[in-house]
Amino acid sequence: MDARDTVKLAAVQLGEKKVRTALTIIMVIIGVASIVALTSQTAGESQSIQKSLGSLGPTAILVSPSGKTLLTSADVAEISSLPNVSSVTPIVTGSGTLTVDGVNQSVTIVGVSTNGLSEIMGNSTFLYQGSLYSDNTTPASAIGYDVAYSSSTEPDVQQVGAGETGTIQTASKSKIAVSIEGVLDEHGTSLISVDNTVFFSLPFAEVLLHKDSYSEILVKATNASSVTALTSLLEVVYGDNARITNTAQLASTFSSITSSTTTLYLIIAGISLLVAAIGIMNVMLMSVSERIHDIGIFKSIGFESKDVLVLFMLQAIFIGFIGGFLGLGTGVAASYAISYAGGLHSGPTGAVTPGSFTGGAGSGSFADRGSSGFAGAGGGGAVFVSSTSGSGGGFESTSSSSPTSSSSSSSTITPVFTLSVILESIAVAVAISIIAGIYPAWKASKMEPIDALRTL
Amino acid sequence: MIMPHYSVQVRDIEKIYHSGDITVTALESVSFSLREGEFAAIVGPSGSGKSTLMNILGTIDKPTNGEVYIDGVPISKMNGNQLAEFRNKKLGFIFQAYNLIAGLDAEKNAELPLMASPVSSDERKERADRLLGSLGLAARLKLKPTQLSGGEQQRVAIARALVNNPALILADEPTGNLDTKSGDEVIKLLRQVSKDRKVTIVMVTHNLDITKYCDRIIHIRDGRIEKQEVLK
Numbered sequence: 239m240d241a242r243d244t245v246k247l248a249a250v251q252l253g254e255k256k257v258r259t260a261l262t263i264i265m266v267i268i269g270v271a272s273i274v275a276l277t278s279q280t281a282g283e284s285q286s287i288q289k290s291l292g293s294l295g296p297t298a299i300l301v302s303p304s305g306k307t308l309l310t311s312a313d314v315a316e317i318s319s320l321p322n323v324s325s326v327t328p329i330v331t332g333s334g335t336l337t338v339d340g341v342n343q344s345v346t347i348v349g350v351s352t353n354g355l356s357e358i359m360g361n362s363t364f365l366y367q368g369s370l371y372s373d374n375t376t377p378a379s380a381i382g383y384d385v386a387y388s389s390s391t392e393p394d395v396q397q398v399g400a401g402e403t404g405t406i407q408t409a410s411k412s413k414i415a416v417s418i419e420g421v422l423d424e425h426g427t428s429l430i431s432v433d434n435t436v437f438f439s440l441p442f443a444e445v446l447l448h449k450d451s452y453s454e455i456l457v458k459a460t461n462a463s464s465v466t467a468l469t470s471l472l473e474v475v476y477g478d479n480a481r482i483t484n485t486a487q488l489a490s491t492f493s494s495i496t497s498s499t500t501t502l503y504l505i506i507a508g509i510s511l512l513v514a515a516i517g518i519m520n521v522m523l524m525s526v527s528e529r530i531h532d533i534g535i536f537k538s539i540g541f542e543s544k545d546v547l548v549l550f551m552l553q554a555i556f557i558g559f560i561g562g563f564l565g566l567g568t569g570v571a572a573s574y575a576i577s578y579a580g581g582l583h584s585g586p587t588g589a590v591t592p593g594s595f596t597g598g599a600g601s602g603s604f605a606d607r608g609s610s611g612f613a614g615a616g617g618g619g620a621v622f623v624s625s626t627s628g629s630g631g632g633f634e635s636t637s638s639s640s641p642t643s644s645s646s647s648s649s650t651i652t653p654v655f656t657l658s659v660i661l662e663s664i665a666v667a668v669a670i671s672i673i674a675g676i677y678p679a680w681k682a683s684k685m686e687p688i689d690a691l692r693t694l
Numbered sequence: 695m696i697m698p699h700y701s702v703q704v705r706d707i708e709k710i711y712h713s714g715d716i717t718v719t720a721l722e723s724v725s726f727s728l729r730e731g732e733f734a735a736i737v738g739p740s741g742s743g744k745s746t747l748m749n750i751l752g753t754i755d756k757p758t759n760g761e762v763y764i765d766g767v768p769i770s771k772m773n774g775n776q777l778a779e780f781r782n783k784k785l786g787f788i789f790q791a792y793n794l795i796a797g798l799d800a801e802k803n804a805e806l807p808l809m810a811s812p813v814s815s816d817e818r819k820e821r822a823d824r825l826l827g828s829l830g831l832a833a834r835l836k837l838k839p840t841q842l843s844g845g846e847q848q849r850v851a852i853a854r855a856l857v858n859n860p861a862l863i864l865a866d867e868p869t870g871n872l873d874t875k876s877g878d879e880v881i882k883l884l885r886q887v888s889k890d891r892k893v894t895i896v897m898v899t900h901n902l903d904i905t906k907y908c909d910r911i912i913h914i915r916d917g918r919i920e921k922q923e924v925l926k
Contacts, residue, residue, distance in 0.1 A: 243809040250797040535793045538754055539807040539854070540782020542775045687754040691793075 244545070248552035251529070259557065262514075262521045266561025266671070267568055269511035270663045274569025276503035278653035279576060284496040285654050286426065291485050291492070295360050297324065297459040299469055299484040307479040308451035317457055320471060322464035327354035327456040328440065329430070332447040336385065336436055338404035338418070341397065343388050345381075346431040347408065349443020355380070357456060358430050359422070368400025368420030375441045377416040379406075383424040384433040406436065410448055430456070514561070515670040522554055522678035533682050534690030547683035554675025555668060562667030566660060573653035700763075701861050701894040702728040702751065707760030709746050709917075720746040721757070722917045728910070730861075731892040733885060735905040738914035744898045745866070747914065751896055752785060752864045753777045765861040782810050786855025786893075788884075790867035792847040794839040794854075800826060800846075801835040804853040811858065818857075825853040829883060845876030852883060856891070863887075865897040869904060881907050 252259045301317070303309050309328070318326045330349040335342050352370045356362055367386075371378035381398060388397045398404070400420050407413045416438075425432035438446065457472070459465045465484050472482045526533075536546055709721040721743045728734050736744050749755035750762060753769050754777075762769050765784055772780060786807075787793075794803045804822035813821075826835060829849040839847050848868060855863050865884065869877030885907045888895045897908070905911050906925070913920040 240809060240815070242815070247798075247809075250795075254797045531793070532795055535795065536806075537778065538752065538781060538787050540778050540780075540785075540810045540858075542778045542810070544775075545810060688749055691754070691789075 244548055244552060248549055248556060251525070251532075251549075252553050252556055255525070258521055258524075262517050262557050263561045263564065265514035265517040266511075266558060266667050267565040269507060269514040269670075270562050270565025270667050271569035271572055272510050273504070273507040273663050273666070274566055274655070274659060275573040275576065275653075276507055277500065277659050278569070278573045278655050280496050280500045280503060281654035281656065281659075282573075282577070282652050284493060286652075287492045287496070288489060289426070291489050295357075295458060296462040296485055297465055298357075299457040299459060299465065299472065299482060301455040301457060301472060301476065302481045302483070303451070303454070304476075304479055304481050307476075309453075309455055309480070310451055313452070313455060316475070317455060317472070320468065320475075322460050322468045324458045324460045325353075325357055325456075327351065327357045327458075328452040329354065329358075329454050329456060330440065330443045330447055330449045331431075331453040332408060332443075332449075334406050334408040334436075334446075336381075336398075336404055336406050338398045338402055341388070343385065345385055346435040347406070347438065347443060347447060348431065348435050349438050349440045349447070349449075351440050354440075354456065355437060357458060358432065359425065364423045364425075366421045366423045368418070371419050371437070371439050371442075373439045373441070375439070375445065377414055377442060378419045378439070379416050380420040380422055380437045381418055382422055382431075382433040382435045382437075385436060386421045406446065408447060412446070414446060511666065511670055515674040518554055518557055518671050518674035519678065521557075522550065522675050523681075525553065526550065526678045526682045529682070530685065530690045533685050534687050537685070537687035538691060543683040546685075547679050550679035550682045551672065551675050554671045554679065558668040558671025559664070561671075562664035565667060566663055569663070570653075570655060573655075577653055699730055700727045701730045701732075701765055702726075702896070703763040704747075704751075705761045705763070707750065707757035707762065709743070709750065709755075710758045720917050721750075724760075724914075724917075724919055726912060726919065726922065728894050728896070730894060731888055732910060733888040733895045733908045734897070734910040734912060735908040736896060736898045736912045736914060737900070737902060737905060738920070742914045743917040744914055748864055748866055748896070748898050751862070752787060753781055778810075782807055783858060784861045786858065786860040786863040788848070788851050788855050788863060788865040788868045790870040792839070792844070792851045792871070794847055794850055796839055799836050799838055800831060800842065800850045800853075803839065803850050804857055806854055807858045821857055822853065825856055826850065829853055843876070844872050845879060848872060848876070848880050849883065852880070852887070856887065856893070859891075860893060863893055863895045865895060867899055868897060869899065869901060877901070877904065 301309065301313070311328070314326050314328050317323060327350060332347045334345060334347050336345045337343075350358065351373050355370070356364065365380075366383060368380070370380055386396050386398050387393060389395060398418060398421075400418060403415060403417045405413050406416050416436075422432065422437070444450070457468070459468045465486065469482055469484045469487075472480075476482065533546055536549075537543075704724055704726050707721055707724050708719070711718045711720055724743075724747065736747060738744050746755065750757050751764070753762075753764075753772075756770065764780075767780070767784075769777070769780065795806065798806070801819065801822050804826055805818045808818040808821065823832075823835060826832065826849075829852060831846060831849055831853070834842060834846060839850070842850065848871075851868075855865075863884075868884070869880055872880060881904045884895055884897070887893060899905065909925055911923040911925070913922070
């Protein structure tokens, strides 16, 4: 039988049962869309994490206090004296509320030297606007990009700019007037919160946050090949008193988390595809028994078994193909919608705060991101890391930061659609429809014309 | 040995059904021959074996013993696909319930047998249109079976049976679902077709009234040929 005729006949038969065909196609769409949406999300997530880790640099090592250990300038001096050390940046962190022109927003507070800030940014030029603060006790700050563009309704309108002044209030209730000297470039998801952070000089932040020790120390090795050696050395020096983490370890932790979420997602998507396959088979079996009479006619006027087989297989393949394409489109749309809503990823900030990193605010920051059911590998991953370490510098207040926050969700995780995912999802849809269609089609083709015609 | 001008030769066929321990003989030593262009009616009471004989002539059932030659070709040796091809080239079917494909319009239904053969779609369409036109359906080509009257549907079925220029058309109670007037029209058409196109037609019917248009009437009772009448 001519291929075009077969296609036409198959289409005619499907078209006769429009609602049923549509419902079956929807089953396939759901299966394929969930594969596409979930894998593109995890791919985007892991790409974004890798990029962020990259911006911190492959040579970065973070020393966080564990238990009752306090990190002080003595530690900075000691670490500086170790071999293969390129820079040592002490950091204090906390959280508070920044008020400018009567508008409150919850922010992360980081105290770091201007040189240290460039180590965090992984770049020597990172100013979006204005200038940096001085490394003294002046109440001057530089704010992250999201602090400047804090409105969720008008994400393109800058709310706070360089040269303005405001007040900062911390958990210790002090309310201090501060000047905003500059705005930093957008940084994206990072190990150390940047975009939703107000940066101060180290001495000022120590006063503001009532700290006499550092929250963590960012160490950079001279080159990537010496990172492992330096990490081991720091582990020997600190033993149980600090947690030593380097970028490579984090990268592998994150990637193992994303790969296990990917597996989980694929299982979920696979189940919906299985349901779709059963649906197709059910519909095809129904179709065959409804069309026994037609099959009898086809066979009595000279159609061969293989013509009938192909006719029914084609119907199943149509369902798979149409469902695959529409599912791909739906999946892409859903994935962007998820990204836009910030659902699967971070909540208010795209960054992992130092608090959650060191563990003090771990569960708190998880709650922050409570808007996301999946919590994302970004936020959730960091919590996972920090939960193994002891209580950090006491940033419990981080947990209260976000509900009042008006900062926009600028998590810049873009779903990643690889050609292989696109082709595979359609191939999978067609494959399941073929598998589901084989038995009914075979059953139809084996029917004797006389038996088929007798069934009236 | 086989006379070439016979388009159907039935040689001593027998059909026995086994159902558990019970053996039913549906046909017993049935023999007859039909000339090219002959219009034959098979009549007899229900359960006499008419339908079994039709199915055997239609090659969708096989006799237990004996042989059937259609257009000189013995059909007992052919396998399923060969039979399908044979049916496609040599046979046309007309059923009591018309048996059109509901999703296809009149034109496509008439084309259907040619879809299983290597005939170009243009030629297919032309042949179907010409046949439907000659059967008075020129204005109904694009209508679906449900939009056609019973008589019209049966005429589409006749076009479908004729489209492959068969040697033999098998009509199973072709007027059974039609009123007298439409039934008469259908029979007259079949009469016309067999004469004009030299196609042999075997028709099963209960209606002795319509057998007056036939050349030959084969009476079957209890699986045997009771008598054959040759008219004119």
